[in-house]
Amino acid sequence: MAKTFQELMADLRKELTEIEPEQLAKMRSGPPEISLIDVREMDEFRQGSIPGAIHIPRGFLELKIEDRIPDRNTPVVLFCAGGTRSLLAAESLRRLGYGQVSSLIGGFRRWKDEGRDCETPAVLGDWERQRYARHLAIPEVGEEGQKRLLEAKVLLIGAGGLGSPAAFYLGAAGVGTIGICDFDVVDESNLQRQILHTTDRVGTDKTESAKTTLLALNPRLKVETFNERLSSKNVARIFEPFDVIVDGSDNFPTRYLVNDASVLLGMPNVHGSVYRFEGQVTVFWPGKGPCYRCLYPEPPPADMAPSCAEAGVLGILPGVIGLLEAVETIKIILGIGDILIGRLLAYDALKATFHELKLRKNPECAYCRSGIEFPGFIDYEQFCAVPSATAS
Amino acid sequence: MSQIRIPTPLRKFTGGMDEVPGSGNTLRAVLENLESQHAGIRKQICDSNGELRRFVNVFINEEDARYLAGLDSEIKEGDVISIIPAIAGGTKNRPGE
Structure with missing residues (x-):
């Protein structure tokens, strides 16, 4: 019954x-x-x-x-x-x-x-729940993770080859605040790889072009632009409000400023670099692993650095490396997975191979070894005779 | 016999080859042999005192040679030596830059 x-x-x-x-x-x-x-x-x-x-x-x-x-x-x-x-x-x-x-x-x-x-x-509004439904379906992200992404503040150094794909996906993923630091203008030769920009924006500021694209993709983003060249004077001020730095720069002076500021502020620095068909990505996170100076204490002298004239890159390559940077950034924000700390992931596009190298913390590092006072920022000289821009 | 991975910026010394065979039982010997095959390349990796340059890292398999025994690190049959110079990003390829 x-x-x-x-x-x-x-x-x-x-x-x-x-x-x-x-x-x-x-x-x-x-x-x-x-x-x-x-x-x-x-x-x-x-x-x-x-x-x-x-x-x-x-x-x-x-x-x-x-x-x-x-x-x-x-x-x-x-x-x-x-x-x-x-x-x-x-x-x-x-x-x-x-x-x-x-x-x-x-x-x-x-x-x-x-x-x-x-x-x-931490709950999301209806708009967010619909927009990020595919994130909410993953237990490792879920409502709480999405909330973290929405509250995260990520600063991109350079709206160029690496910064473009990273910004696109970070914006799509709902990283709430995206800062973009670049002082260059869009050049036609950028468009082979810098997918944030468009032909009709040639000659306009990259930061503004990037902002237009990102807001078209996701109107609820907060995009903060810094249309200035990074220097010892402004680096700490620009970095301070952010949680994670994504380094997509194309020159040594900027790389070292980014590193040193990330050491000073204890911020994770997601590092990517590209050269022709090869790219590298790693995460320098002071306190948790080595910094850029543990690897390379100082930039090479001008005559030993690859000359700017012979540099060049397969347009898609910074796409791959910039996206790997974006993946690591998302993992850092969510606190999931094994972050690329102390590991350099090297990609060879022609061979279609990845290999991994171990990066050690240099116990003698002038910037990140424990118990030392911050030695200060250094404005290294640009190597190229013509003023170089920030983005690769 | 070991294997040496040549980074793109140094391939002009190896006739464009991205990998060359290495011979020698120490990193020092391997680099000396590399120089004898491809003149000029050693200067890019080592300074005038013969030490590894600070803006070049050499890895034996996945370990940084500096944290092994530096140039005296032992090289075994089948080891892969990777030369990783500091690269800024360098996608500027417009004339005059």
Whole structure:
């Protein structure tokens, strides 16, 4: 005979484990580590939840649980507003083979009434949720990660060959604030690789051109432009408000200023360089790994540097390297994966190979060894007779 | 026999070759042999005292030779030596730049 709802609930209460808020408070301080799941709807979750809770509305629970909690032996505590939906949800998880499931008696309402810790979770608006739906579908990004991206501030040094693809994808990914530092104007020969710019913008400032393109792609971005040449005078001021630097410069004076400022401010410096068919990418993050000066304490003298006249690059190559820089930037913001710290990834386009080299922190490094005072910025001379621009 | 990877800026010394065979049991010997095959290249990698230049890094397999035994680092059969000079980015290729 079919059960009434009341009978069903009574049976579930006998068969399943329910816990008091007091017990949950103890379990949260572990061990063992528990997974806490808020099964309420989005509008309820948005108004406040228990810190650390994973939000999976009950309607999606069975669909998403294996992805979020692959180990069926994990202790799982479910809660809703009052303790009814979470009990029904617990039954579903039991059927899926989760062995240690419990439901919070009295739900979030009672938890909150008892004065226990609550937080208003980082949630996105409807526009963001639709726009970044494919990010939200990845557990490693999700709502929280997307929120981090939206709050992140990334500064691109150069809106050129490396900066263009990086800016495009960082903007598309929803990195909320993108700074662009470049003092050059768009030249027709840039367009072979610098995809932020267009033919009708030849002769206009690269920063403005980049801003136009990025805002067309994603009107909710905040794009800050610095139409100036990086120097010892302005580098700290320009860098200071940002979280991550993406170095896409094309000259040694800028490379060293970028490095030294990242050491001074303790900021990750995502480094890419290209030459003809070869490119390199790494992350210099002072405190966590070597800096650029650990590798190359000083720039080469003008007569030993590859001459500007013989330089050249396959247009797509900075595309590949700039995108690798963007990937590392996203990983840094999200705090996921193995970041390219202390590793140089070298790409050879003709051979279609990547190889990796280990980069060591130089214990004698004049800039990043511990316990030294910052030696100051240096304005190295440009090597090219003709003034060089910032972007590669 | 080891293998030496020649970076693009130094390929003018190797007739355009991106990889050349290396011979010698130490990095020093390998670079000396490299010079005897491709005159002028050693000066790009080592200074007048014969030490590695500070803006060039040499890796033996994936390790920086400086953190091994420098020029005295042992080179074994099949080792891959990579020469990695500092590269600014350098995509400027317009005449006059």
